[in-house]
Amino acid sequence: MSSQDYDCIVIGAGVQGSFTAYNLAKNNKKTLLLEQFVLPHSRGSSHGQTRIIRKAYDEDYYTHMMEECYQLWSQLEKEANVKLYRTSSLRRTGLLVMGPEQGDYQVFKSTLERNKVPIVILPREEFSQHIPHVNLSQGNAALVDTTAGVLYADRTLKTVQGQFQKLGGVIKDGQKVIDITPGSVVTVTTVSGVYRAKRLVITAGPWANTLLSHTGLQLPLQVIKINVCYWREKIPGSYNVQHRFPCFIQLESEEAKHHIYGLPSNEYPGLMKICYHTGAETDPDERDRQTDRGDIDILQRYITRCFPGLVPIPAVVESCMYTVTPDNHFVLDLHPTHSNIVIGAGFSGHGFKFGPIVGKLLCELSQGEVPSYDLSPFRIRRFQAHSKSAL
Numbered sequence: 001m002s003s004q005d006y007d008c009i010v011i012g013a014g015v016q017g018s019f020t021a022y023n024l025a026k027n028n029k030k031t032l033l034l035e036q037f038v039l040p041h042s043r044g045s046s047h048g049q050t051r052i053i054r055k056a057y058d059e060d061y062y063t064h065m066m067e068e069c070y071q072l073w074s075q076l077e078k079e080a081n082v083k084l085y086r087t088s089s090l091r092r093t094g095l096l097v098m099g100p101e102q103g104d105y106q107v108f109k110s111t112l113e114r115n116k117v118p119i120v121i122l123p124r125e126e127f128s129q130h131i132p133h134v135n136l137s138q139g140n141a142a143l144v145d146t147t148a149g150v151l152y153a154d155r156t157l158k159t160v161q162g163q164f165q166k167l168g169g170v171i172k173d174g175q176k177v178i179d180i181t182p183g184s185v186v187t188v189t190t191v192s193g194v195y196r197a198k199r200l201v202i203t204a205g206p207w208a209n210t211l212l213s214h215t216g217l218q219l220p221l222q223v224i225k226i227n228v229c230y231w232r233e234k235i236p237g238s239y240n241v242q243h244r245f246p247c248f249i250q251l252e253s254e255e256a257k258h259h260i261y262g263l264p265s266n267e268y269p270g271l272m273k274i275c276y277h278t279g280a281e282t283d284p285d286e287r288d289r290q291t292d293r294g295d296i297d298i299l300q301r302y303i304t305r306c307f308p309g310l311v312p313i314p315a316v317v318e319s320c321m322y323t324v325t326p327d328n329h330f331v332l333d334l335h336p337t338h339s340n341i342v343i344g345a346g347f348s349g350h351g352f353k354f355g356p357i358v359g360k361l362l363c364e365l366s367q368g369e370v371p372s373y374d375l376s377p378f379r380i381r382r383f384q385a386h387s388k389s390a391l
């Protein structure tokens with residue numbers, strides 16, 4: 001290898017690639033992070049002001065990973081001297097989980113209780129005293145995961161990329177990767193350069209399959225456009241983060257079988273973000289041509305019924321993409337035929353909060369280390385029936 005070459009190349013500077021590159025640099029690996037767009041950008045899945053961080057999950061392994069992940073978020077905050085999530089007791093919002101008493105709600109509740117996550121159960125008769133301006137649906141139960149809060153997404157990317165550079169890492173943005181030649185040394189060709197490395201990590205979000213096609217692999221990933229809707233408070237402040245209004249997830253509802261979720265008004269004064277956890281399929285390069293608004297119709301009906309203090313017409317609509325696997329679990333694995341290529345993909349609309357731990361795990365995988373967690377739920381071989389390759 002020449003001195004121009006790298007120990008590792010990471011393709012994609014979204015949250016997962018940026019944390020992976022940062023972990024590699026922390027481990028003294030000479031690392032190149034390649035990004036197709038000029039940074040910062042808003043064309044993938046990691047942009048925007050805010051994301052939910054929570055321990056409330058229906059599987060133990062996500063809740064377990066979040067235990068360490070909270071510590072890693074705090075570590076990065078200290079290292080960079082920046083606030084990435086609302087931590088003080090006054091500002092930690094908590095996550096209100098609502099759903100039909102006997103459905104997924106019970107699974108969330110059991111997982112939280114089994115893992116001793118501090119929660120508050122809200123009996124129906126006390127609900128409105130704790131959560132004003134929300135109508136709890138008939139037959140629904142409610143609890144609050146008190147560990148949850150709001151993460152600052154754009155600020156996170158800027159911070160983690162900055163720390164990576166301080167550790168000697170190299171970012172080349174505006175460099176779309178157009179070819180990958182696998183081998184014991186991997187060659188990566190961009191629109192303006194050719195780079196070589198012993199190891200490659202692909203964290204390309206909605207473009208994962210476009211890049212994987214150069215390596216003979218296709219995963220069963222579906223790219224979905226999400227309309228990110230902000231709704232105006234009728235009385236300013238009623239759903240505000242300063243008034244300790246929580247983030248929320250409505251697990252199922254009259255209007256929808258997928259989750260509806262929201263964050264208190266914060267980034268845009270007087271506007272609360274509420275989204276539907278699915279949307280219409282899209283080509284990531286044609287996102288703006290996907291104009292389906294079925295999700296907005298569902299949200300309007302739900303908001304009219306359950307959030308009477310919001311104007312049920314979105315005041316702002318932005319867009320973002322999910323890259324979804326058939327079981328909604330991530331892909332964190334080695335490439336089945338090229339063991340020096342690592343894949344982080346299919347974060348299925350819930351991966352941001354895991355950024356620090358995903359970065360650590362992808363770094364471990366790329367270095368041939370035993371990963372810190374059991375990665376069997378995230379293996380590619382679970383898709384045996386779907387993947388177009390000899391697995």
Ligand SMILES: Cc1cc2nc3c(=O)[nH]c(=O)nc-3n(C[C@H](O)[C@H](O)[C@H](O)COP(=O)(O)OP(=O)(O)OC[C@H]3O[C@@H](n4cnc5c(N)ncnc54)[C@H](O)[C@@H]3O)c2cc1C
Nearest residue numbers: 012014015016036044045046052177205320347351352353
């Ligand atoms: C509306 C919305 C709300 C969400 N809410 C939450 C939440 O509350 N909590 C939570 O935990 N998660 C949430 N998520 C999910 C989370 O944001 C994603 O799981 C996460 O951002 C995925 O990151 P990524 O790095 O895999 O993908 P991306 O951010 O898309 O990064 C991939 C990068 O690869 C680059 N790339 C692709 N192809 C190439 C190429 N050929 N050459 C060079 N670069 C390339 C892309 O340009 C992009 O920058 C939400 C997502 C959306 C869309």
Ligand SMILES: O=C(O)[C@@H]1CCCC=N1
Nearest residue numbers: 052249259261277349350
């Ligand atoms: O991951 C999250 O917390 C959010 C809310 C629930 C649906 C998806 N993203």
